[in-house]
Amino acid sequence: MAMFVHLTAAANAPRIRRAGIRADSRGQGGARGLYCFPVLPSYTLTHQWLRELARFGPKGSLVAVHVRLDDAQEVLTGHYRDRAAGAQQSVSAAEAVRRIGALADPRGWEVFLPRPVGAREVHRIRAVPQVAGWRYVPNAHGTRPCVCFGCAVRGGYGSRRLRERHQDPLDGPLPPVPVLLARIDAAGDPGDPAELKAALHWFGRRRRGPVDRLARLAAHPDPDVREELVWAVGGWSTPGTAELLDGLADDPHPDVREAVAAVRED
Structure with a gap:
């Protein structure tokens, strides 16, 4: 049996003891499952992901869940950079432990289990120091x-x-909003695409903005401008944003429709 560590919020510990670990994460190719790492002789390397996960995870401390998997269990393993390229390899749990353990520097490597973990597979749950591991990148x-x-x-x-x-x-x-609006007005009607996209780039850095002043760009003849408009306002909480995105969701160009779907999924 291969032993792995899964790091999660301490608040999840009672549920994990009772029902196991949910398959809440997305892996390579969109597969659902959970991430873990082999138990190595080095405590620091075993828990290397803790500080990085704490940057984006839930509030509160994290705990280490030790999980026993059958040696023949199929998992995905590789460096985290390989995930986006689809280069992580499908191997057995025992082979994943062997490969990672043989590396001179296993920092940044990960193991993805494409299924949930049952309560009987949980070996133990324990507290860990919250300062182990690297941040940002190794x-x-x-x-x-x-x-x-x-x-x-x-x-x-x-x-x-x-x-x-x-x-x-x-x-x-960030340039002030009046400056950005002046750039958009100076771009003309319907407006120079390069100037409009440059101004919309800065609007995308904001959490709110003048939806009513930008709504006319939804009818711009250049689909790149309409797509940039989606990325600019997609994260805004300003009233009227949802209605603007509703109209762009039916845009004749597929890139614009895909952008709307992407910002709404996030």
């Missing part, structure tokens, strides 16, 4: 963090101070 300590919009965590500890000290050339301070 070997991130000592390197300047990226502060671009794609990498920065809004509201994260020290995030504003980092943005002020190390402004990203592409994702610097």
